Amino acid sequence: RQHIGKIKTGCIEFNEMMGGGIESQSITEIYGEFGSGKTQVAHQLAVNVQLSAEQGGLDGSVIIIDTENTFRPDRIQQMVEGKANELGIELDYEEFLKNIHVARAFNSNHQILLVDSAMDLANELKDSDKPVRLLIVDSLTAHFRAEYIGRGTLADRQQKLNKHLHGLQRFANLNNAAVLVTNQVMSKPDAFFGDPTKPIGGHILGHTATFRLYIRKSKGDKRIVKLVDSPNLPEGEAVLSVTRDGIVD
Ligand code: ADP
Numbered sequence: 001r002q003h004i005g006k007i008k009t010g011c012i013e014f015n016e017m018m019g020g021g022i023e024s025q026s027i028t029e030i031y032g033e034f035g036s037g038k039t040q041v042a043h044q045l046a047v048n049v050q051l052s053a054e055q056g057g058l059d060g061s062v063i064i065i066d067t068e069n070t071f072r073p074d075r076i077q078q079m080v081e082g083k084a085n086e087l088g089i090e091l092d093y094e095e096f097l098k099n100i101h102v103a104r105a106f107n108s109n110h111q112i113l114l115v116d117s118a119m120d121l122a123n124e125l126k127d128s129d130k131p132v133r134l135l136i137v138d139s140l141t142a143h144f145r146a147e148y149i150g151r152g153t154l155a156d157r158q159q160k161l162n163k164h165l166h167g168l169q170r171f172a173n174l175n176n177a178a179v180l181v182t183n184q185v186m187s188k189p190d191a192f193f194g195d196p197t198k199p200i201g202g203h204i205l206g207h208t209a210t211f212r213l214y215i216r217k218s219k220g221d222k223r224i225v226k227l228v229d230s231p232n233l234p235e236g237e238a239v240l241s242v243t244r245d246g247i248v249d
């Protein structure tokens with residue numbers, strides 16, 4: 001078994017709550033309402049994973065399975081500039097963009113197939129200077145939620161999602177990579193979609209995702225992130241800010 005790596009988030013309190021950072025060989029789920037900051041955290045980790053260990057990264061590259069077309073290269077540029085200022089060094093955002101491999105997923109079947117493609121790419125990069133150390137699925141559940149509507153299909157949806165999560169766990173183990181998945185929840189019950197106030201995948205995701213984080217808006221650019229479930233860490237809360245520079249204290 002390889003040494004577990006940790007990717008720093010940019011926020012000290014958040015790192016401490018996570019026992020240092022987002023772990024490799026595990027799936028971390030971040031769930032919250034629209035606009036709560038899930039995609040911002042994903043972008044920040046895509047930058048930070050590329051940094052050296054001393055700088056809080058894993059010297060790795062990242063694969064993003066983007067299901068909602070929310071990946072923004074401009075945002076990466078801002079965060080790299082923020083990181084360069086923080087560390088007092090020069091960083092080239094174009095180098096960072098080269099190590100972010102983005103694949104759009106057009107439906108849930110495609111999304112599942114892209115994990116196989118991610119595995120192929122990770123194998124290709126295994127002995128390079130930037131092995132894949134992070135796989136992001138943003139959003140894990142949007143396609144599943146849209147495609148499986150109504151009670152009759154819930155069991156099918158869970159089964160397929162479960163299989164998908166096992167593929168992701170396998171990716172994490174074989175590549176000593178962290179896996180981050182996002183999951184949107186809604187503030188109010190919605191008659192059409194069933195029970196969207198609870199994260200979909202509920203029970204099964206609860207047992208598969210090793211770390212579960214709930215993120216919610218607070219005052220201004222502040223966000224509160226709560227560790228809801230972990231195999232080895234106590235529950236806790238951390239306050240972070242989402243700024244132009246990215247995720248900060
Ligand atoms: P979701 O949880 O739906 O994925 P996002 O991660 O996309 O939400 O968060 C969107 C929020 O992030 C915006 O409402 C804004 O508060 C913040 N944000 C996005 N881009 C920037 C930026 N360049 N500077 C500061 N805050 C930003």
Ligand code: MG
Pocket residue numbers: 038039070138
């Ligand atoms: Mg998002």
